[in-house]
Structure formats: C-alpha cells, structure tokens
Amino acid sequence: MTGGHYIGDDCAMPTPEIKICGIREPGSLDAAIRARAAFAGFVFFPRSPRNVTTAEAAALSARAQGRIARVGLFVDADDAMLGEAVAAARLDVLQLHGKETPERAAQLRARFGIPVWKALSVASETDVARADSYAGAVDRVLFDAKTPAGTLPGGMGLSFDWKLVANWKGPVAWGLAGGLTPDNVAQALDLTAAPLVDTSSGVESAPGVKDDDLIAAFCRAVQAR
Ligand SMILES: O=C(O)c1ccccc1N[C@@H]1O[C@H](COP(=O)(O)O)[C@@H](O)[C@H]1O
Numbered sequence: 001m002t003g004g005h006y007i008g009d010d011c012a013m014p015t016p017e018i019k020i021c022g023i024r025e026p027g028s029l030d031a032a033i034r035a036r037a038a039f040a041g042f043v044f045f046p047r048s049p050r051n052v053t054t055a056e057a058a059a060l061s062a063r064a065q066g067r068i069a070r071v072g073l074f075v076d077a078d079d080a081m082l083g084e085a086v087a088a089a090r091l092d093v094l095q096l097h098g099k100e101t102p103e104r105a106a107q108l109r110a111r112f113g114i115p116v117w118k119a120l121s122v123a124s125e126t127d128v129a130r131a132d133s134y135a136g137a138v139d140r141v142l143f144d145a146k147t148p149a150g151t152l153p154g155g156m157g158l159s160f161d162w163k164l165v166a167n168w169k170g171p172v173a174w175g176l177a178g179g180l181t182p183d184n185v186a187q188a189l190d191l192t193a194a195p196l197v198d199t200s201s202g203v204e205s206a207p208g209v210k211d212d213d214l215i216a217a218f219c220r221a222v223q224a225r
Helices: 026-034 054-064 079-089 102-112 125-134 185-192 212-223
Strands: 017-020 039-044 069-074 093-096 116-122 140-145 174-177 196-199 204-206
Touching (some): 026 212, 039 054, 054 069, 069 079, 079 102, 093 102, 102 125, 125 140, 185 212
Parallel strands (some): 093 116, 116 140
C-alpha cells in the first residue's frame, strides 16, 4: 500500500507517494483513497482547525483500515496522549511536528513499535542538515516551511525555497511538505525529486475544510509526472 510504483520504462522515477493530511470527514478520506494517496493524516493538536478527537479518529481509522495508511500528527505530545491516540486510531505512523529531539523520537518508535516521521522546519541549509541527527532515530524526515512565531508549527500553506532540498540524498528517507498545491506540486517535484509529498491546506476550501476536487487534482498532478 505504501510502496512507490514505477510507470513507463525501467529508468523512470518511482511515482512519489502522497499524504493528504488533516482529514476530518469520511468523505475526504474516501476522496484521498479514490485518488490513490498512500497516507491519510489525522491531526491530534487542539490548536489546529484540523484537530480530531480520539473518537473521531477511531471512526475514520476503521473506515481507512486496509485502504490507506493512517498517520497521526502530534506536536510535542505527552505519552498519555500518544498512547490513547495510537490505540484508538490504530495508527500506522507517528508524525512528530514539534520540537521533538532525536532521543524522544527514538523513544517513541521503540515504545509504540510503528514508524516515526519527524518534521523539520526549513529556511536554510543548516536547517536541512539537522536531518542527519535523526538518522537511526526516525523512519523519515519531512521538510516543511518555518512558520511565524505564535502561529501553528505547520498547516499554514507556507512553502520554503525548494532548492535547499533539491535531489536531497541524506541518511534517512524523506518527504516534502509546506504549501504544496495542485498548481505547484509538479514544479516542486521537478526541482526536488522528493519521494513523498504531503499537503494539507493546499487541498482545502477553508482552514480545516477539505475539498474533494482539490484532493483529486493534487494526486493527479503528482501521478501525471
Ligand atoms: O495541519 C495542521 O493544522 C498542522 C498543525 C500543526 C502542525 C502541523 C500541521 N500540518 C502539517 O504541516 C505540513 C504543511 O502543511 P500545509 O500543506 O502547508 O498546510 C503538513 O505536514 C501538514 O500535515
């Protein structure tokens, strides 16, 4: 379900995997599945307009079972919150979008026994280099844009200079996030060759309101390359 597949000749690049994040409604989940996204993201962060309760996530998770992998997004969450969400929503992946250290990420990976992704906010080469310290501690880093102080640490529709991660070859798997939309994702992929792309606000009609047509258009733009 989560492996990239090849189209065209033997030299073709694998089709990047797609994560649609911030899903709150069954219809949006179905739209992501129909569009062949590999991952559906559920946000467990009360300040976010995309926040879901564990009960809501559990219902979405049951619908997703066997059809799309479930990613739980957390921001500096404590063990109790993580444990409750992992169990209720039967999460397949933990996405850490706060200030979690490599040690904390490794601890959570060992504790829950599922892959851990770490989002890193990027505005400079130094920020990208931070990925090295997560090698061996996480299964993937997600390069995302820095957001203004006092706002959400992600999900703001902001992008960074993609040249900073062009053809990035680091010691850990990676993905690209931040301000990706149906209109710019092909350009982002041309420049970066990211193996996974992650979007949230780029497929919404308003903060927290997913748009099925935009989900389909985003996935088509990725898969058409
Ligand atoms: O989506 C949110 O509300 C959110 C809240 C807190 C941390 C991260 C969040 N979203 C993630 O941010 C990136 C980029 O999002 P966008 O495409 O720019 O809207 C992505 O990984 C989201 O899942």
